[in-house]
Amino acid sequence: MNPFKLLLTIACLCASTAFARQSAETPKQPNILFIAIDDLRPELGAYGADYVHSPNLxxxxxxxxxxKNHFVTVPTCGASRYNLLVGKLPKSTVEIGNMAAVQMISQKEKAERPETFLEKLRGSGYYTVGIGKISHHPDGYVYDYLEPKSDQIELPDSWDEMLFDAGKWGTAHHAFFGYADGSNRNTLKGQVKPYEAADVGDEGYADGLTANLAVEKLKELKGKNQPFFxxxxxxxxxxxxxxxxKYWDLxxxxxxPLAPFSEIPENSSKASLLASGEFNQYALGEEKASLDAAMSEEYSRKIRHxxxxxxxxxxxxVGKVLDELERQGLAENTIVIVWGDHGWHLGDQLVWGKHTLFDRALQSVLMVRRPGKPGNQIEQVVSTTDIFPTLLELAGMPRDLALDGESMLVLMDSPDSATWRDYAYSYYNRGISVRTSRYRLTEYFRKEGKVMELYDFEVDPFQTKNIAAENPEKVEELLKLLEKGDTGLYQKPPADN
Incomplete structure (x- = not known):
């Protein structure tokens, strides 16, 4: 062989080997599987509730x-999800309502709306797929309960694909409120029970169809030459x-167990709680919830069951989807996040529902699995607002937006980090609340004036007594922290109360 050609061949082989070695050593951008679960309070085996059957989670x-101490910013579905998506504290009453994403994103021109983390990921090369309820509307399209599905997407520019199988219910809204016979709460005008145990398979309700869609989509995503969300x-x-x-039979x-405290907290009032209207609109329930008296123990256990x-x-x-992730060989490069959009009172403080500034409504599930990293438990307080910057850092992307949260990666690596903020803000019911590792201080802006509530979780884990009046110094100390989270959301007292 010509000496020049021989040298050229050797050089090419060396370059090829070096490129292959570099490609093998450079980790691929991770895939992200983000699982949002509606109304999931931290009542799982992993959170110490050993009576709950939750083996996959x-x-x-x-x-x-x-x-262990993750708190949402707003205790209602649409607003909590909007906060998740944009990573900003609410500054208007629109942002604490269920139509936040519709009014702030879907109905706005691109230049006028906040950028979601999905847009950021998609713009950086991620293939984004949504299945089910990520924003407020259960299939990601904007239409009313009794209307046919529209073509107005709730999060424009966020998705490459938005999928849903409405099955026998016809639309996602009907599937969301669906019963096993194909009926739903909407068309039956609330003349239904708030529960059902039908002898059907998993596909007898909508979440079984959603899991099946996800399993099939993972098979497709494996073949794509780009990271996916x-x-x-x-x-x-x-x-x-x-x-x-079969799940009831577990x-x-x-x-x-019943709610550990089912009364109005001492020194609090009905105004700080909730009349359980969402629960009571299921008109065929055997009992109605009330702030005047607890439901019977028998019926309370039935609803908790x-x-x-x-x-x-x-x-x-969730287990089916995680198993498929393993089967497809994707788990080793996929970050998995499970997030509950808020908690739920199950008779706690006499409430059956969300929509309060108590821990039962604000505390929810959050777990993040990183490939190759061991599991750990984090006691420090975090907020849903922190998820957006965390996703950016996990994906190796720069933080080039003005966000109100912080990346939780420092805690995931060092749970006892002394630099972490260790508090979270929440907003609702004309109130602003701050949760620290020990206290919750809530300031309500009511017609009669400002009302303060303070709870000490070290001695009162179930929020049974408001101790604001007897601890003015602690209130004053925490009020300085609370004021940092005052975004101007509540400027005036309400017109009526």
Whole structure:
């Protein structure tokens, strides 16, 4: 061989080998599987509730950074999800309502709307797929409960694909409020029970169809030559508390614990709580919730049983998706996040629902599994607002937006980090609340004036007594912190109360 050609061949081989070695050593940008679960309070085995059957979420939690004190910014579905998506604290009443994403994103021109983390990921090369409820509307399209599906997407520029299987219910809204016979709360005008245990398979309710869609989509995504973000939104355990009978059968109803405190807290009032209107609109329920008296123990256990059956049902659907992630060989390069959009009172403080500034409504599930990283538990306080910057850092992307949260990666690497903020703000019911590792201070802006409530979780973990009046110095100290989170949301007292 010509000496020049020989040298050229050797050089090419060396360059090829070096490129291959560099490609093997350079990690691929990670895929992200983000699972949003509606109304999932931290009542799982992983959070210490050993009476709950949640083996798949518990297994994932053991491999994850499990956040023990994660609090949402707004205790209602649409606003909590909007906060998740844009990473900013609410500055207008629109941003604490269920139509936040519609009014702030869908109905705005591109230049006028905030950028979602989905847009950021998509603009950086991620293939984004949504299945189910990620924003407020259950299939990602904007239309009313009794209308046919529209073509107006709730999060324009966020998705490459937005998918949903409405099955026998016809539309996502009907599937969201669906029963096993194909009926739904909407067309029956609330003449339904708030629970159901039907002898059907997992596909007898909508979340089974959603899990199946996700399994099939993972098979497709494996073949794509780009990282993916798969957003998966499950409905349960949102009302109605429906699940196949086999999940109800996992529980002995008599053994299910009741709410540890079912009264109006001392020195608080009905104005700080909720009349449980969402729960009571299921008109065929055997009892109505009220702030005047607790429901019977028998019926309370029945509804708690229904909620836990729905949790076990959605746990099984999560398990199917995680198993497929493993089967496709994707788990080793996929970050998995499970997030509950808020908590839920199950008779706590006499409330059956969300929409309060108490921990039962604000505290929810958050776990993040990173490939190759061991699981750990994080006690420090974090906020849903922190998820956007965390996703950017996990994806290796710059933080080039003005966001109100901080990346939680420092905590995931060092749970006892002394530099972490360790508090979270929440807004609702004409109130602003700050949660620290020990206290919750809430300031309500009512017609009669400002009202302060302070709870000490070290001595009162279930918020049974407002101690603001007897601890003015602590109120003054925490008020300085609270004022940092005052975004101007509540400028005036309401016209009526």
């Amino acid at each position: 518990d297994r994932l939690a053991a491999q994850s950074s499990l956040f 798969l957003g998966l939104g499950f409905f349960k355990p949102h009302l109605p508390f429906t699940a196949p009978k 529980y002995e109803e008599e053994a299910i 229904a909620y836990l059956a729905a949790v076990s049902y959605v746990d099984a659907q």
